[in-house]
Amino acid sequence: MAESSPTLSATSYNSVLDLKQLLPPGWIIQKFGGTSVGKFPENIVENVVKQYALQNRVAVVCSARSSNTKSEGTTSRLLKAADLASQNAEFRPLLEVIEKDHTDNARSKISDPQLQAQLIQQSSKEVARAQELLHASQVIGEISPRTLDSIMSVGEKLSCLFMAALMNDRGLKATYVDLSDIIPLDYDVSKGLDDKFYQFLATKFGEIASAMDSDVIPVFTGYFGVVPGGLLNGVGRGYTDLCAALVAVGVQADELQIWKEVDGIFTADPRKVPNARLLDSVTPDEAAELTYYGSEVIHPFTMEQVIKAKIPIRIKNVENPTGNGTIIYPDNIGRRGEATPPHPPAAYESLPSSYIQSQKRRSATAITAKQDIAVINVHSNKKTLSHGFLAHLFTTLDRYRLVVDLISTSEVHVSMAMQIQPDQEVSLKEALKELRKMGTVDVTRQMTIVSLVGKQMVNFIGIAGNMFKVLADERINIEMISQGANEINISAVINAKDTIRALQSIHAKLLEGSFGFNPEESATDIRLSALRFQ
Ligand SMILES: Nc1ncnc2c1ncn2[C@@H]1O[C@H](COP(=O)(O)OP(=O)(O)O)[C@@H](O)[C@H]1O
């Protein structure tokens, strides 16, 4: 138990900090999402990059611009244009919209005439390239994953050309880094996206950044090349977070910062639950689970790479750069530069009692909802559920690229909950046709998965019962339940119309009250606080 572990006193903290002051400035990697680049580019340059660059080496990674929402952003437009081209439909007007959006933006945001003219010229060149690729695909009549990736890369190129120009316009020294050709054509991609491949990329990114003069800020395209199987297929939307993580690993950064338009990770989506609280810290597993089950705060692949390299991830708000944000870090390993994590009770003892009171931890960390869920019930026409039946079921779903979020089985019955996006309707229809050959199938649409997430939940007996009791008290019908496969998540499938009521009531009962306090339960919070209160 903790008693025998060495303790790290306030003095040891100080010596670590003193030592840090003698070392050359460490790297901070800052990733900015598409809507942040679209809405707050000046904030990013003036209040974020410039400020951090005073004391650190900074590298920036950006996603494709969205002036409003991600679904209307440049990546979505490029994918739509590709879709049109593949159907031999007219895609050029959409490219013209993208070009106008970026050239108008250059005109209104870049004041230096030379920088502005250069940016407009580079942007038009990138759009022309996309047009060539799409035209070629139209002629051939198909778009390969490789071509789709290349078309998609134009979004990050346009965005990073702009951000580098804006930084230079405002007195920083920035260099645009296009990562779209980073993977050599002869790279052996047979093993897919394995650790060796990620290590290869991280090393490359690290070499590029480290080769630059210390006052230069590299601006990396969050798109990082034609990866095995295609970036869209292999990593999916939101790949820029992973790119930033690999840059962080490559330079052995002090911190990876994911800048958003929200103060950090909350106990629930603040748009849906007004009482949601900002969390100081969450573990990587909790962050991945929250993202997978509806709170899209960070791409789930990001965590593994950075945490292995002992680099903390911080989620911060471009509109509130001085806020602490939320740190994603395990509570049981030391950070880079720390020999051992501090002993939680010792760090805890050094905190003021007011802080301890305010930190009364809850049994669950956050509640989240995943929408557009369909529940599919399959009653096998055989008497028993052989594994062959389940294998056949999953092979069918896999063929149509339908991913099961929750599953429960009983005797000859299988219930599955899965998210169906509008573009998956045809696949669902085809898959159902095949499933009907195995037995009776019924489908319930317009459902939601509500998930309570928390690393500590495993220690709290009866938490699942409490969650279901809250739903029962609210007269919310539960279609399916799942707990156990993953100790940090309890999920229930409910009717979509009850989502907000379910989130708010569970939040009020299980995340707003005090549910006992165990001082050892959140070492990360305590360690961060110990640093803050010195
Ligand atoms: N638990 C949560 N904590 C914080 N934000 C959440 C949570 N669940 C859902 N969200 C939503 O996720 C969104 C992510 O922030 P935003 O910066 O807008 O995304 P992006 O960077 O993808 O454009 C926010 O609008 C917020 O309402």
Ligand SMILES: N[C@@H](CC(=O)OP(=O)(O)O)C(=O)O
């Ligand atoms: N532009 C890409 C990659 C990305 O990471 O986006 P964002 O950081 O805005 O989620 C997309 O929309 O998927």
